[in-house]
Amino acid sequence: xxxxxDYGVGNIFAFQNVYKRLNxxxxxxxxxxxxxxxxxxxxxxxGSFDYAMAQLNASDMREKLDELVLEEKVPVIGICVxxxxxxxxxxxxxxxxLKWINSEILKFDENLxxxxxxxxxxxxxxxxxxxxxxxxxxxxxxxxxxxxxxFYFKCNNxxxxxxVSNYGISFSSAVHRENIYGIQFHPEKSHQYGEKLLHNFAxx
Amino acid sequence: MLRPRIIPSLxxxxxxxxxxxxxxxxxxxxxPINAVRIFNEKEVDELAFFDIDAxxxxxxxxxxxxxxxxNQSRMPLCYGGGVKxxxxxxxxxxxxxxxxxxxxxxxxxxQLVTQIADRVGSQSVIVVLDIKKNLFGGYExxxxxxxxxTGINPIKFAKELEKLGVGEIIINSIDQDGxxxxxxxxxxxxxxxxISIPLTVLGGAGSMxxxxxxxxxxxxxxxxxxxxxxxxGPYKAVLINYPTQIEKNKxxxxxxxxxxx
Numbered sequence: 001x002x003x004x005x006d007y008g009v010g011n012i013f014a015f016q017n018v019y020k021r022l023n024x025x026x027x028x029x030x031x032x033x034x035x036x037x038x039x040x041x042x043x044x045x046x047g048s049f050d051y052a053m054a055q056l057n058a059s060d061m062r063e064k065l066d067e068l069v070l071e072e073k074v075p076v077i078g079i080c081v082x083x084x085x086x087x088x089x090x091x092x093x094x095x096x097x098l099k100w101i102n103s104e105i106l107k108f109d110e111n112l113x114x115x116x117x118x119x120x121x122x123x124x125x126x127x128x129x130x131x132x133x134x135x136x137x138x139x140x141x142x143x144x145x146x147x148x149x150x151f152y153f154k155c156n157n158x159x160x161x162x163x164v165s166n167y168g169i170s171f172s173s174a175v176h177r178e179n180i181y182g183i184q185f186h187p188e189k190s191h192q193y194g195e196k197l198l199h200n201f202a203x204x
Numbered sequence: 205m206l207r208p209r210i211i212p213s214l215x216x217x218x219x220x221x222x223x224x225x226x227x228x229x230x231x232x233x234x235x236p237i238n239a240v241r242i243f244n245e246k247e248v249d250e251l252a253f254f255d256i257d258a259x260x261x262x263x264x265x266x267x268x269x270x271x272x273x274x275n276q277s278r279m280p281l282c283y284g285g286g287v288k289x290x291x292x293x294x295x296x297x298x299x300x301x302x303x304x305x306x307x308x309x310x311x312x313x314x315q316l317v318t319q320i321a322d323r324v325g326s327q328s329v330i331v332v333l334d335i336k337k338n339l340f341g342g343y344e345x346x347x348x349x350x351x352x353x354t355g356i357n358p359i360k361f362a363k364e365l366e367k368l369g370v371g372e373i374i375i376n377s378i379d380q381d382g383x384x385x386x387x388x389x390x391x392x393x394x395x396x397x398x399i400s401i402p403l404t405v406l407g408g409a410g411s412m413x414x415x416x417x418x419x420x421x422x423x424x425x426x427x428x429x430x431x432x433x434x435x436x437g438p439y440k441a442v443l444i445n446y447p448t449q450i451e452k453n454k455x456x457x458x459x460x461x462x463x464x465x
Contacts, residue, residue, distance in 0.1 A: 011300035
């Protein structure tokens with residue numbers, strides 16, 4: 001059972017549909033009671049950092065999530081802004097992040113981007129796993145994913161970066177520490193590759 | 205490497221899909237949900253839907269249909285048509301749409317861009333400009349399915365939109381729509397030189413080589429087409445089609461052994 005965290009940010013249904021096709025049951029959590037006994041969590045997100053943090057803080061799930069993730073070590077994956085809010089802070093906003101992974105969210109330097117189009121980083125790009133990793137089984141070669149963002153995740157501990165992509169600079173497009181995972185791209189909108197990755201997460 | 209995007213652009217009219225020529229004579233081409241299913245199979249880069257009834261009939265966006273489209277889609281979706289307020293935009297994002305395309309509402313009130321971007325982030329706010337050549341060889345923005353002239357110069361307006369925080373601009377050439385004789389390359393050059401946010405071009409593609417020409421010149425760009433991906437052959441039989449990953453890699457000049465697993 002995978003619990004999808006619905007805090008009013010991001011597309012829960014797209015994840016539900018992927019898992020329906022994979023025959024893996026899901027559950028939507030809108031309040032803290034829904035999080036009881038969660039075995040695996042997905043923290044989606046689209047939009048701005050502060051909006052996502054404000055929505056999560058305004059829900060009554062924040063404390064319970066900290067408990068599940070930091071104490072009970074329930075596996076969790078943050079997606080796009082859902083990944084970014086797992087960091088300490090962001091150039092995009094003023095609010096504090098969840099601080100689950102020691103990191104800063106930085107704005108891409110437009111001067112380093114060679115092409116005319118600068119930001120956002122939007123479209124299909126390569127995701128290259130650094131080492132063998134269970135999240136990327138079957139995705140070691142030639143996997144492309146859909147990105148839509150202007151800020152990137154900078155790990156303060158380099159070893160927590162598990163895959164990189166390139167946009168002006170090489171940046172962490174996937175991170176992992178203990179039971180906590182984050183990916184910058186949208187697996188729910190990345191066809192077979194995204195489905196494979198979400199399947200891998202379910203199998204962890 | 206970030207790839208250019210090849211985007212089927214589909215028009216919604218009376219709950220069905222249609223294709224127009226120069227914004228006129230809509231021809232029925234199929235069921236939208238079914239089209240999403242087929243485009244899923246074809247692993248399309250991105251899909252755009254434009255409701256051509258909403259603004260002219262002053263209707264609310266068809267949320268029930270939008271939700272169905274979003275639920276079916278395994279690729280990023282853009283929706284445009286009749287979005288006038290922050291609340292409507294937010295509701296549509298809640299249904300699972302990645303990008304919202306604004307048009308006439310922004311031409312009346314450009315600040316709407318900033319208001320929506322503050323809520324959902326710039327990257328998800330798109331403006332579509334329907335553009336017609338005028339008698340003097342210049343370009344002008346039209347609204348209401350090409351019926352209302354605005355007197356606004358699209359090149360200047362594109363620059364203004366960039367400053368307001370738009371995430372992407374789609375330019376749609378009314379003169380080229382459905383004609384399948386190639387894009388208005390001059391218009392694309394002019395807009396591309398003006399802005400540094402993502403640009404998607406629409407109107408005129410009759411073959412993959414038309415798409416290739418735009419990508420060769422502009423690199424990372426969105427190249428959208430309607431007729432090309434819904435019609436086949438000289439008699440325009442309705443048949444949804446789209447290049448394979450290997451065909452796309454050739455156009456993008458990516459040397460890989462192919463993405464088939």
